[in-house]
Amino acid sequence: MAGPQSIAARLRAFSILLVTIPLCVSVITFLLVIRGIVVDSSHRDIVVELKHHKFLAEDWLNYRLRDVFFFAQNRIQKTSDINMLQVGLRNFLTFHSSFDTVFFIPPEGSFVVGPYDKSSLDVADREYFKQAQQGIPTISNLLAGRYTRQPTVVFAAPLPFKNGKFQGLIIGSLGLQGINEILSHLRRTQNDQTYMATREGFLLTTRLINGQVVHPQYDNQGHATLKTTLPPANSLHKPTFYKNDAGNFVLGASQPLKNDEWVLVQERPLDEFLYGYGWILLMTIAGALISIALLTPFLIRLARRITLPLKSLTVMAEEITHGQYDNECPLLDTEDMPVEIKRLYENFCFMAERVSQQVTDLEYLSYCDTLTGMRNRRYLTREGPRLINLCERGNTPCSCLILDIDHFKNVNDTWGHDTGDIVLQNTARTLSSMLRASDIAIRMGGEEFAILAPHTDKEAAMTLAERIRSAIEQKKITAGENSLNITVSTGVALLAPNVTFGSTKLDDMLIKADKALYMAKSNGRNRCEQWAETTPPDT
Structure with a gap:
């Protein structure tokens, strides 16, 4: 019969089996690093795409403003001839189909001249009119058109000043369909989302939610009313996951547009770029679970040989702690114990016996008069x-x-x-x-x-x-x-x-x-x- 083994010897016997555990830990750690790299890489792609989309959107808006400005500065020769003016406006719409309509507004702002008619609309209170009076071309925020009665964006440019006097302005109005078409064509996949919203989070262009196209909604003042979820404020610089309107986790970023009045958003579903990684992680976890299942019987056997004697000694130690000093040491089979546990058991039993005797002596002395023995x-x-x-x-x-x-x-x-x-x-x-x-x-x-x-x-x-x-x-x-x-x-x-x-x-x-x-x-x-x-x- 082999002699008793020490705890160290038994642990060495199982060390080969335990190699798989640090291996699994290493693999999981590696996968976590890859996950971070994948997320960072996807975030960088989103930021690059977002900046490109912002450039295209701003460039598109600026081109529309330049079209109106060039027309106002070079194509309007005589504002008093209404017929000639309307011909010029119709020609402008012919060559600039992205605009819904175009108007001339005189210096007093009390009426507007369209391509086909003249209307008594007072627009002198509009911000773009006030900017034009100062000679500043302007792109308005989203407005409810007083002529079209539809949500619209106004591109306004003043006519050349004469003798320092304001001569009126040209405005081109259009909805956001043009920008919406540009953004829809920029989507890399069907799940990618690129849309615009106000800085308060109200949707300005269409977006997809669970495969369904969601259109923006407006009140009678031209204000967007459909709330949408925007990325966190630091999303441009730090990868951030959040739940979108469909309740799905996405990785997204946002950038301000048009002097911080609008926000351009780019987002990508989490599943899209972590799908392959998820399978790798799942297989790794499965391998780790199989390793644990194989190791468990051996570990249980080793644990029992160590813990059962320690539990018995612990119970007796607790009894001593609660004042039960006269209990006898539990009888255990010491043949299969590791050497260290066997020595601990023997020394503990000897110590418990001495403690019991000393406590008995102390109790007697504490209740005894040493002079008389009473x-x-x-x-x-x-x-x-x-x-x-x-x-x-x-x-x-x-x-x-x-x-x-x-x-x-x-x-x-x-x-x-x-x-x-x-x-x-x-x-x-x-x-x-x-x-x-x-x-x-x-x-x-x-x-x-x-x-x-x-x-x-x-x-x-x-x-x-x-x-x-x-x-x-x-x-x-x-x-x-x-x-x-x-x-x-x-x-x-x-x-x-x-x-x-x-x-x-x-x-x-x-x-x-x-x-x-x-x-x-x-x-x-x-x-x-x-x-x-x-x-x-x-x-």
């Missing part, structure tokens, strides 16, 4: 209430006696403290020899002793007190060359149903017996007195 007051405090409770439950009487050696100070002063110690020891032996096993006899301190006698009524208690007094009086004590007799005074009290003194019935009995003792001292010593419930409490 129990001390601490023992009475612990066992007295229990004894009183037993008497009450059994409806039996219980008596308390307190004895005090008369003129003990004279003994110490006359024959010395060594003689006084011998007197105390002899008195203790006399008491112990005259009591039952159920009685509790203690040294209260100094020359005072106490007895708690269960099943003892007042007559029996007085008889016991008198027997003790007489035995001590008749016993001659020899201390070296000295020989002397002593006497004791005794106070007796019975267990009462109600507490008169102190906080407990034990305190009540001790105080009453002590007061009876005081009466015995006052009445001449070497006598026994009993506390009567008719005795005044201040006696």
